[in-house]
Amino acid sequence: MRxxxxxxxxxxxxxxxxxxxxxxxSFPRMAEVANRAGVTVMTVSRALRNPEKVAPNTxxxxxxxxxxxxxxxxxxxxxxxxxxGSRTITALIPTVQHAIFADTITGLSSAIGPEGYHLLLGExxxxxxxxxxxxxxxxxxxxxxxxxxxxxxxxxxxxxLIRTGVPVVETWELTSSPIDMVVGYSNLKAAYAMTExxxxxxxxxxxxxxxxxxLNERARRREAGYRRALKDLGLPILDIISIGAPAAPRLEDxxxxxxxxxxxxxxxxxxxxxxxxxxxxxxxxxxxxxVPEKLGIAGFxxxxxxxxxxxxxTTVHVPSREIGYIAGRNILARIKGEPAPQLSAIxxxxxxxxxxx
Amino acid sequence: MRxxxxxxxxxxxxxxxxxxxxxxxSFPRMAEVANRAGVTVMTVSRALRNPEKVAPNTxxxxxxxxxxxxxxxxxxxxxxxxxxGSRTITALIPTVQHAIFADTITGLSSAIGPEGYHLLLGExxxxxxxxxxxxxxxxxxxxxxxxxxxxxxxxxxxxxLIRTGVPVVETWELTSSPIDMVVGYSNLKAAYAMTExxxxxxxxxxxxxxxxxxLNERARRREAGYRRALKDLGLPILDIISIGAPAAPRLEDxxxxxxxxxxxxxxxxxxxxxxxxxxxxxxxxxxxxxVPEKLGIAGFxxxxxxxxxxxxxTTVHVPSREIGYIAGRNILARIKGEPAPQLSAIxxxxxxxxxxx
DNA sequence: CTGTTAGCGCTTTCAC
DNA sequence: GTGAAAGCGCTAACAG
Numbered sequence: 001m002r003x004x005x006x007x008x009x010x011x012x013x014x015x016x017x018x019x020x021x022x023x024x025x026s027f028p029r030m031a032e033v034a035n036r037a038g039v040t041v042m043t044v045s046r047a048l049r050n051p052e053k054v055a056p057n058t059x060x061x062x063x064x065x066x067x068x069x070x071x072x073x074x075x076x077x078x079x080x081x082x083x084x085g086s087r088t089i090t091a092l093i094p095t096v097q098h099a100i101f102a103d104t105i106t107g108l109s110s111a112i113g114p115e116g117y118h119l120l121l122g123e124x125x126x127x128x129x130x131x132x133x134x135x136x137x138x139x140x141x142x143x144x145x146x147x148x149x150x151x152x153x154x155x156x157x158x159x160x161l162i163r164t165g166v167p168v169v170e171t172w173e174l175t176s177s178p179i180d181m182v183v184g185y186s187n188l189k190a191a192y193a194m195t196e197x198x199x200x201x202x203x204x205x206x207x208x209x210x211x212x213x214x215l216n217e218r219a220r221r222r223e224a225g226y227r228r229a230l231k232d233l234g235l236p237i238l239d240i241i242s243i244g245a246p247a248a249p250r251l252e253d254x255x256x257x258x259x260x261x262x263x264x265x266x267x268x269x270x271x272x273x274x275x276x277x278x279x280x281x282x283x284x285x286x287x288x289x290x291v292p293e294k295l296g297i298a299g300f301x302x303x304x305x306x307x308x309x310x311x312x313x314t315t316v317h318v319p320s321r322e323i324g325y326i327a328g329r330n331i332l333a334r335i336k337g338e339p340a341p342q343l344s345a346i347x348x349x350x351x352x353x354x355x356x357x
Numbered sequence: 358m359r360x361x362x363x364x365x366x367x368x369x370x371x372x373x374x375x376x377x378x379x380x381x382x383s384f385p386r387m388a389e390v391a392n393r394a395g396v397t398v399m400t401v402s403r404a405l406r407n408p409e410k411v412a413p414n415t416x417x418x419x420x421x422x423x424x425x426x427x428x429x430x431x432x433x434x435x436x437x438x439x440x441x442g443s444r445t446i447t448a449l450i451p452t453v454q455h456a457i458f459a460d461t462i463t464g465l466s467s468a469i470g471p472e473g474y475h476l477l478l479g480e481x482x483x484x485x486x487x488x489x490x491x492x493x494x495x496x497x498x499x500x501x502x503x504x505x506x507x508x509x510x511x512x513x514x515x516x517x518l519i520r521t522g523v524p525v526v527e528t529w530e531l532t533s534s535p536i537d538m539v540v541g542y543s544n545l546k547a548a549y550a551m552t553e554x555x556x557x558x559x560x561x562x563x564x565x566x567x568x569x570x571x572l573n574e575r576a577r578r579r580e581a582g583y584r585r586a587l588k589d590l591g592l593p594i595l596d597i598i599s600i601g602a603p604a605a606p607r608l609e610d611x612x613x614x615x616x617x618x619x620x621x622x623x624x625x626x627x628x629x630x631x632x633x634x635x636x637x638x639x640x641x642x643x644x645x646x647x648v649p650e651k652l653g654i655a656g657f658x659x660x661x662x663x664x665x666x667x668x669x670x671t672t673v674h675v676p677s678r679e680i681g682y683i684a685g686r687n688i689l690a691r692i693k694g695e696p697a698p699q700l701s702a703i704x705x706x707x708x709x710x711x712x713x714x
Numbered sequence: 715c716t717g718t719t720a721g722c723g724c725t726t727t728c729a730c
Numbered sequence: 731g732t733g734a735a736a737g738c739g740c741t742a743a744c745a746g
Contacts, residue, residue: 025521025522025523026522027496027499027521029738029739029740030739030740039716040717040718041739041740042741043715043716043717045740049741053715054715055716070516070520070521072493072497073739073740074499074738074740075499075740076433076436076437076443076498076499076739077437077722077738077739079433079722079740080434080722080723080724080739080741081721081742082720082740082741082742083722083741083742084722084740084741096453096459096462096466097456097459097460097463099456102453105478106480109453109478109479109480118477118479118494118495119477119478120476120477120478121462121478122475122476123463123466136429137473138475139384139429140430140431141432141445141475142431142433144382160427160429163427164382164383164384164427166382250661251661252664255665279665282665282666282667304607304608305608305662307608307609308609308636308639309639310639310642386723386724387723388723396732397732397733397734398724399724399725399726399732399733399734400731400732403731410731411732412731415732430724431722433722433724434724435724435725437724437738437739438724438725438738439725439727439737439738440725440726441725441738717744717745717746719742719744719745720741720744721740724737725737726735726737727736730731730733730734
């Protein structure tokens with residue numbers, strides 16, 4: 001029988017709890033496990049990552065020791081040490097309040113979770129300044145990948161990302177010059193397609209209502225698509241109404257804006273978001289404007305509510321969850337050195353429903 | 358003039374990029390900054406955290422060097438080193454798809470962000486097994502605090518949390534024996550209050566429809582509140598209908614379940630979620646059941662849609678965002694060693710609207 | 715199969 | 731005002 005050796009490092013340190021905070025956190029270190037198992041830390045480390053290289057008997061003792069101590073490996077230390085990555089992906093979205101971004105997060109999460117990666121989430125509130133601040137702050141955490149919303153950003157943010165060389169996926173739009181990779185669709189084309197479709201249904205005076213497009217590049221691209229389609233079709237472009245604050249759309253805004261839009265005598269209104277469109281459908285009921293007979297209404301995103309409201313809403317379907325999932329898959333591929341597409345186009349589709357004729 | 362010293366550590370290492378991955382990440386180290394500024398790392402470190410202890414002139418040189426190199430401090434190393442914390446808070450929620458949890462995340466995020474803490478987000482999908490796995494996995498990242506949803510969990514998860522001593526906030530329910538702290542309200546009392554209120558409006562046959570309550574403790578507590586209220590009031594308890602999968606409520610489920618519930622000839626239905634209730638309102642329109650004349654409908658959560666649907670929905674309002682915010686404030690207080698309440702009760706309110714008489 | 719050595723990038727003493 | 735030494739907890743490489 002061999003003598004149980006005592007692994008000394010840290011043991012002789014009088015106050016190895018110096019990092020302890022007021023809440024009294026105390027995680028056992030690997031040394032403690034090694035000690036109990038009568039081996040060195042190295043063997044414990046191996047038992048955890050290459051169990052096949054450790055004697056079955058030793059392995060058993062180590063597992064017992066882990067159980068006894070309630071040991072949880074310190075991933076921070078692992079990441080710092082040679083060859084370790086943080087196993088962390090950072091996602092920056094405007095707000096998780098918006099269902100489409102929540103979807104994207106779920107998709108992303110489900111792609112990276114099984115691979116042992118965790119999600120660091122930041123909300124920019126549609127603010128570029130905030131995004132810049134978050135990029136810098138999150139980069140300090142050495143994420144192995146960064147997922148961003150949209151394709152336009154400050155030079156500062158862009159430079160930082162490029163210099164550090166982190167894999168980056170920009171989402172929810174396409175561009176030929178991404179920082180690194182893009183996963184999305186053309187908001188311009190999607191809006192063009194919807195506008196064209198509305199015209200095809202016989203609508204002649206199609207209005208467009210956007211959120212605060214100053215803050216939202218995607219909404220701006222949609223507006224451009226609307227304009228271009230009408231121009232190509234030789235139809236009149238009505239005054240474009242922009243809903244003010246806040247950046248995240250609210251149902252009531254759609255209802256509130258309706259009277260103003262109606263001044264232009266449109267026969268259809270294309271909203272930049274289902275949220276506004278649904279609000280407008282409710283508003284139309286109050287004003288006794290029949291939809292779709294007197295007024296066609298179309299939205300964007302195909303939120304769950306679009307297929308439940310009466311009348312059901314014609315809208316552009318975008319696979320929000322898939323955007324996140326693909327972004328996750330691509331960034332993981334990149335991290336592992338596997339080939340990853342620089343551009344993944346996600347198809348949108350027009351959902352024709354009852355709110356248009 | 359003094360000679361520029363060369364800080365050696367790491368410089369002589371031939372392959373200090375060994376940790377480099379295929380994507381070619383390369384973050385400059387503090388040593389590089391020190392080098393350029395002609396000082397040691399120690400001075401750079403000080404310049405970053407105690408600038409007042411560094412000569413203004415040196416400070417300037419260091420800032421220039423930081424700018425040139427594009428240096429971003431390594432928070433991982435900082436956390437590992439003495440006195441450092443991870444400045445990370447972990448939140449585990451069932452799903453970010455559900456607006457109430459998204460709200461909580463936003464509230465939490467806004468509470469911890471300004472203090473330099475970042476959010477590690479995990480979705481459990483209403484699964485206890487998944488929650489356990491995530492608790493262990495996230496604990497490896499040494500979060501300074503953990504926010505959990507609900508107050509019931511596996512012994513394993515609970516033990517792990519207690520042993521490690523991380524500050525924990527459980528949310529969305531109350532309990533007299535939290536792991537550490539709780540921020541929420543009594544789902545039982547809230548459902549009791551709504552049931553009582555419905556009875557007060559003259560409803561005699563009140564049905565209750567729940568989601569898959571097997572998975573959702575909060576829904577179960579609401580059911581208990583419904584039962585207790587009816588018992589106290591001497592009113593009949595109808596067969597409780599439970600909607601099957603999936604765990605996260607969908608609008609169509611509310612409509613689909615309606616015929617089955619109607620078999621019991623209720624004069625009011627209390628749904629465990631606004632989502633179902635809104636679906637049911639739509640369904641009622643299709644079946645020409647007039648709400649609230651023939652049937653009262655009540656929901657839970659007061660989602661945005663509740664005040665927009667026609668008729669507007671009577672529901673229980675719960676400040677979802679505030680739950681997250683308070684949870685964040687409390688956990689930060691705890692981390693800093695300031696007094697933090699073990700139990701924070703968040704008030705719910707009955708919102709009487711048009712879907713009930 | 716297991717141990718020793720040498721860092722990962724930063725920060726906290728304690729000298730100078 | 732600045733530097734040197736030591737260590738946070740873990741792991742890759744090389745010995746034995």
